[in-house]
Amino acid sequence: MRKNGTLYTIEGNVSNQVMRCERQLDSVQIIGYGCPLYADLENQIVPELPVMTVTPGMTNLATSISWTASAHAQKYLLVIWDADGNEVVREETTGVRFQKLLPDGDYTAQLTAENSGTTVTTEKQAFTVTENHNPLPFSAVVNAGTDEEPSTVSWTESVGALSYRVCFVNADTGQTAETLETDNTVRTCEKQLEPGNYTVQVTACSGSYETASPVLSFTVKYRRPVTAPVLEVNGGTYNTSTTITWDDGERAVGYRIRIIREEFCYEFSHLVCPPVGVDSSLNLVYQNDITIVEEDMGMQHSWSGVLTEGFYWVYVTVYNAAGDTAEAYHSLNVRVPLEGDLDDDGKLTQQDAVLLEQYLLGDLAFSRYGMTLRADMDGDGRVNGFDLALLRQKIV
Known part of the structure; x- marks a missing residue:
C-alpha cells in the first residue's frame, strides 16, 4: 500500500518473520512494482488508444483504413457497418492496416485495441464509398527506339480497364502515325517508326468510360551508319x-x-x-x-x-x-604547267634562270607555293644549285 510518500508492505522473510515494513518511495531499495495477472483479478494494463485514419475508396478502388500502433495492445478488432447498421466487416488482426473493396454507400468504422480482456475503443468514423465507372489512373513510359529498333510503350495496370488504346502522333505534322488496340492482359506494345518527333498516349477503356495516361514525347533517331559517298x-x-x-x-x-x-x-x-x-x-x-x-x-x-x-x-x-x-x-x-617557268610566261628563258639565281642568293622570295615546285628541277624536294644547272641546261 502507498500513502503520503510511504510504501507499506507485508513481507514474509524479514529476520525469519512476517512483518509489516515501511519504505520511502524514493528509497534505493525499490527497483520496481509488479502484479501477477491472477484469474480472478482484472488486468490493470490498459492499451493505448490508437489513432485511426480512414481513406474512402470507390467502387473500383479499395477503401484503406490504418491506425497507429497501440502500446500494450496484443491485437486489434476492426468493425465496419453499412448505413442500415449491418455489420459488413469484422476483422481481428495484429497489423495496423486494412483494405477492402466496398460497394458504393455510407459506412461507419470503429477500432478496438485489446490486452488480455482489457480494451480501449476509438470513436466511430463515418465515410462514404462513391461509384466510379472510369478505369483508375495509371502510368506509362516509352523507349524511343531508332530507325532500326521499334519504339516500345509500356504501362501499369489500370484497375477496371477492359482494353487499352495506344496512339502515336507525329509531333512535326500533327498527324496520327498509328493507333493500336490491346486487351486488358497486355501491358506493352511496339511500333517501328521513321526518324522524327512523336508523342504517344495510352488510354484505358471500359466500355464508353476512359482514362488516359499523360502524353509522352520522344524522338526516333537514325542509328544505322551512313555510307561514304563516291x-x-x-x-x-x-x-x-x-x-x-x-x-x-x-x-x-x-x-x-x-x-x-x-x-x-x-x-x-x-x-x-x-x-x-x-x-x-x-x-x-x-x-x-x-x-x-x-x-x-x-x-x-x-x-x-x-x-x-x-x-x-x-x-x-x-x-x-x-x-x-x-x-x-x-x-x-x-599539275605544274612548266617546270622552271618562274616568270609564268609559258616558256623557259634566261629570265627564269635569273629569278632562280636571285632566289638562291636570298635576293628574291617566291610569291606562291607552286613556284618552289617549278624550281625543283630534279624533284628531290630541295631547291639548290643543281636545279639552277638543270634549268640553264634546258634553256640552252
Whole structure:
C-alpha cells in the first residue's frame, strides 16, 4: 500500500518473520512494482488508444483504413457497418492496416485495441464509398527506339480497364502515325517508326468510360551508319579550277569537305606538327600537312576552287541526323604547267634562270607555293644549285 510518500508492505522473510515494513518511495531499495495477472483479478494494463485514419475508396478502388500502433495492445478488432447498421466487416488482426473493396454507400468504422480482456475503443468514423465507372489512373513510359529498333510503350495496370488504346502522333505534322488496340492482359506494345518527333498516349477503356495516361514525347533517331559517298576529282592547275564532286550518302543530312596539302619543310621549327623524338638539328626534309580548305557544305554535292601546284588529299565526310558519320578520301595532284617557268610566261628563258639565281642568293622570295615546285628541277624536294644547272641546261 502507498500513502503520503510511504510504501507499506507485508513481507514474509524479514529476520525469519512476517512483518509489516515501511519504505520511502524514493528509497534505493525499490527497483520496481509488479502484479501477477491472477484469474480472478482484472488486468490493470490498459492499451493505448490508437489513432485511426480512414481513406474512402470507390467502387473500383479499395477503401484503406490504418491506425497507429497501440502500446500494450496484443491485437486489434476492426468493425465496419453499412448505413442500415449491418455489420459488413469484422476483422481481428495484429497489423495496423486494412483494405477492402466496398460497394458504393455510407459506412461507419470503429477500432478496438485489446490486452488480455482489457480494451480501449476509438470513436466511430463515418465515410462514404462513391461509384466510379472510369478505369483508375495509371502510368506509362516509352523507349524511343531508332530507325532500326521499334519504339516500345509500356504501362501499369489500370484497375477496371477492359482494353487499352495506344496512339502515336507525329509531333512535326500533327498527324496520327498509328493507333493500336490491346486487351486488358497486355501491358506493352511496339511500333517501328521513321526518324522524327512523336508523342504517344495510352488510354484505358471500359466500355464508353476512359482514362488516359499523360502524353509522352520522344524522338526516333537514325542509328544505322551512313555510307561514304563516291568522290570524283578533276584536278586543275595553278590558275584553273579544281572540281570535286560526290554522290549521295545514304540518310545524309549534310557534308563537310577538307583539303590537305602535303608540303616539304626544311625548317623543323616551321612544322605544323613537329615529329616526336626527332633531333631538330639534323639536316632533314620533313613533310608538313597543311589544311587548305575546311568547309561545311550543307547538302551541296560539289566543291570548286583554284589550288596551287602540289599534292593534296581530299576528305568528304557525310553525317546523318543522329551524328553518325562516314568519310571518303581521294588524292589530288595539281599539275605544274612548266617546270622552271618562274616568270609564268609559258616558256623557259634566261629570265627564269635569273629569278632562280636571285632566289638562291636570298635576293628574291617566291610569291606562291607552286613556284618552289617549278624550281625543283630534279624533284628531290630541295631547291639548290643543281636545279639552277638543270634549268640553264634546258634553256640552252
